[in-house]
Amino acid sequence: MRSIPERMARGSPGGGPAARANAMSEVLLKGLKKVYDGGVTAVHDVNLAIKDKEFIVLVGPSGCGKSTTLRMVAGLEEISEGELYIDGRLCNNVEPKDRDIAMVFQSYALYPHMTVYDNMAFALKLKKVPKAEIDKKVKEVAAILDITQYLNRKPKALSGGQRQRVAIGRAMVRDPKVFLMDEPLSNLDAKLRNQMRAEIIKLRQRINTTFMYVTHDQTEAMTLGDRIVIMKDGFVNQIGTPVEVFDKPVNLFVAGFIGMPVMNFFDNCKLLYENDTYYVQIRNAKIKLDDFQQKALKQNNQPACDIVCGIRPQHISVGEGDLVATIEVNEMLGSEVNLHARSDADEVVMVIPTVDLTVDVSQGATVNFTTQPKLIQMFDKATGNNLVWYDADSANANAPVCKSYDF
């Protein structure tokens, strides 16, 4: 492994972009499993190939195993089963410091007795990098993160956002192959979180290395990730680009987890197959499916069955269609209005652009609503799997992705 000074000697300041451009930093998780002493399995058989310079986001509810997976990659948790490769090297038994990774923690984990400068320089000092080079590297990174004026301060004299920058800076000075970030924005207030999210996007463009980012916030996941890994109960539910996981959720959990407001689910629906054509029956509305869905369902030899239909709030239009709902709450947000309505037993949320409003949507009003057939997601009632997008082969390999079709 090249040392920091070696990398720094390669030309660009601190061995930065130029050195990284040559360095491959792929991460491969093969059947990674974490079983704790009490026999509790936190992570089941995670398979994930992270490409060089890819920004991958692990997202899921609390306790889904995303942080444990990250910590196994970092070397802070022992790997119970499976193999971890970083840059083609088996790293199961490699010390964390020798994995050429850096991590940003949720709590920032800045050494409180050290100044910002010392915090950032600490790892390099331990590696016995010459003082002049440490100084150059720290100041360079501080300039990138706009924290130069805080270098002599201690962490307690900084705001949350400034601390977060220092934590990122501490990771950056190490010039790692892989950046690991464990919910780095969750201690910040909403406004600062949005700012820092944008900063991380800019940072990523600037330092261009491989990122593994853990969050429970789907907005962060959608905006930051090249690909998103959605986890639940220690299992990976879907791996895909933000567009894929939004438009092509492989199961009910992914469909419900991604998207804000959450997808509307209609129970007791039916998939009908009549005269070589598929329809969905939602209440009294019988909707003929789109051509693409017809082909996909036919390719899957999908028989008629009971299903759960999912429609995103943004995909609903009011004032037309056979479905009926009564408005219970009307939230005017300016450019759009969120309508919370009841349709028989189901609660329905609709997000309607204000300019498209042509009917009365005041509290207690009854409105007709519908959606485009191609935007209806159909889930098997028994398994919860998406009838169109669930891919059994990848799911059996514990690396579930949405199914791809040739047509």
Add this chain to the structure above:
Amino acid sequence: MANNKGASTAVAVPKNGKTVAGGKWRRLRQNCPWLLMLLPAVLVVFLFNYLPIYGVLIAFQDFMPGDQIIGPYTHWVGFDNFIRFFTDVQFWPLMKNTFLLCILGFIIGFPLPIIIALSLNALKGKRTAKVIQTIFTAPHFISLVVMVGMLTLFFGRYGLVNNIIAGIGGDRVSYFLEEGAFRPMYILSSNWQDFGWSAIIYIAALSNVDPGLHEAAILDGASRFQRVIHVDLPAIMPMVSVMLIMSIGGLMGVGYEKALLMQTDGNLGVSELIATYVYKQGLTGVPDQAYATAIGLFNSVINVVLLIIANTTSKKFSENSLF
């Protein structure tokens, strides 16, 4: 007149940035439950720590047992008792013995619990650490008399150590009669008895260290020892500062019991301390309580001066101080 009356009435409205009397009463009423909970502690401290200070007055009197402290026949002598002590032939030996015993005990005894706490905290096996901690803490509960009894069993003329020496052909040594043996026996046994107990406070402080700091240090490439130095030690430094100030403040406040129990004619030259001398002057033979009180008061003044010096120094060079 009406305006004057209005001004003197207690109204709970801030006026010119200050809260008027009504606000204070309201705050007092609001804090009533907490003040009531504090009351027993305040009473105990007042009764046993502040009220007896009244007795210090006898240091400035020609006081005999049975005399009133303040009464028509009180005979004030000013600083005579203090001057008598300063000119006493025992003054310098007492000062030297007390100071040496305390400073040596402090040099060995102060860092030991810190080292033990850091070591126990760094142990991987938490179960093992707890067992060791329990073993280290247990001697604290041995009474002083039993402790000195144990020392006699080990180091007495016919104790274990002498039996071993005799067994290998050496001459028995009466350690309790040797001046050179008193301080090592006193200091080492005291530290053996108390280092585990004293370590508890540091172990508690270490338990509050953010595990993320250790993980960050691991990723930064710090070894276990470097983590102790760069993460654990700085984390307990505020506690170390407070304990240091308190230890320096009580440096000369060594008790008389153990020294008295270990005292023999042979080691009297080093085992006679201010505390044992106060005991002997004030409670044995023909008691001279005024003189004993003056010596005790002088000792306390030294402790207060040391406390202030330590606190001021700590405040100047670090961010930690008692007051």
